[in-house]
Amino acid sequence: MCGSSDSDSHDGYLTSDYNSSNSLFSLNNGNSYSSASLDRATFDCQDSDLLGNHKHPMLSTEIPRFISNDALHSPITLNYKRDNDDVTYTSGKINKFMIVLIGLPATGKSTISSHLIQCLKNNPLTNSLRCKVFNAGKIRRQISCATISKPLLLSNTSSEDLFNPKNTDKKEAYARITLQKLFLEINNDDCDVGIFDATNSTIERRKFIFEEVCSFNTDELSTFNLVPIVLQISCFNRDFIKYNIHNKSFNEDYLDKPYELAIKDFAKRLKHYYSQFTPFSMDEFNQIHKYINQHEEIDASLFFFNVINAGIVEPHSLNHSYYPSTCGRQIRDTIMVVENFINHYSQMFGFEYIESVKLFFEKFEDNHEETLTALDSVVNDEFFNDLEELIENNGFA
């Protein structure tokens, strides 16, 4: 149960001593993890001003209409009033949902989250759920903007490169602050579906997240129970990846950087991630499920969905749902809507995206802009071969 040591765990999945007072979110402890940083993170830095100073006006016209829509990229909160009849309980606590995203950078996690929110909003079964995205990159920018007043400090030295595996600790700190913010807003009843938008690319990170979820759910002072949904977004198509990297060069990290530098830096970031990424698997699903059951002492729900290559690859054999026998209607309805979204993603959003990628490359071929040549010179066969090699060395090819 929560609070006990799990060092006797047989599968070795969780080895740390764990209790609610050492968790990120401790209701017993007002001074939980880095509240000063969290305050700064909630302060909205100059993101919108910076967006106004966009530096690639010519190229930005190349971005397809629906993709350049900022609303797709910013956290959305839907403030529908909740209908209390919808509410169901687990261990006497009101159920809410947490979506844990997993996926390499630029695979479409933030974009697909926005699509999912639209879908939940449009369905009468789920439109009363208030959804909110908690994006670790955004929190990082808000904190670092406030301290160094620059979007992202690029560096040639590995010690200063945030995405170099040597600096995992710094990146973990931003993720923890983001996660803590999600728990706080759930606990304050400010949202019903919290989407944790980060790459969550290592088993260690995911282990930590689920320890925190269990701690939250078993905290006697919390009113709510989080139902976890893992949503893995994968993108293996080279054209998609190239197009997405191009679009990433316009994001807040690169507003003050020339296009080629932005592309090179993002390509380097991607290599760092490929060198340490472990995809979520059924084994991990089972281990997590076992852990939740042991620590919460309940037959817990757990769900796992995939969107692969914008939904054109069928993920059915990978998806997995565990409904406890006592599962309430609200959980079943919400999962049904999510599952429907996953199963029809390509028709709903994927094909439009693929059309935009096609259009982009058609224009790209006739266009000899310096900037586009820069994309070709960085994101080329050699780059993709390097990524493949990293995947192989990493053992998940």
Ligand SMILES: Nc1ncnc2c1ncn2[C@@H]1O[C@H](COP(=O)(O)OP(=O)(O)OP(=O)(O)O)[C@@H](O)[C@H]1O
């Ligand atoms: N399914 C999609 N539909 C529309 N656009 C997409 C899709 N997937 C990726 N893109 C494009 O790729 C770019 C990167 O996507 P997005 O920012 O959603 O990725 P991400 O995985 O959240 O990245 P990061 O981890 O770096 O924050 C977007 O700007 C968008 O142009």
Ligand SMILES: O=P(O)(O)OC[C@H]1O[C@](O)(CO)[C@@H](O)[C@@H]1O
């Ligand atoms: O901490 P994680 O899981 O790597 O995810 C957060 C990072 O992912 C990114 O979105 C990757 O591009 C960064 O903006 C952000 O800092």
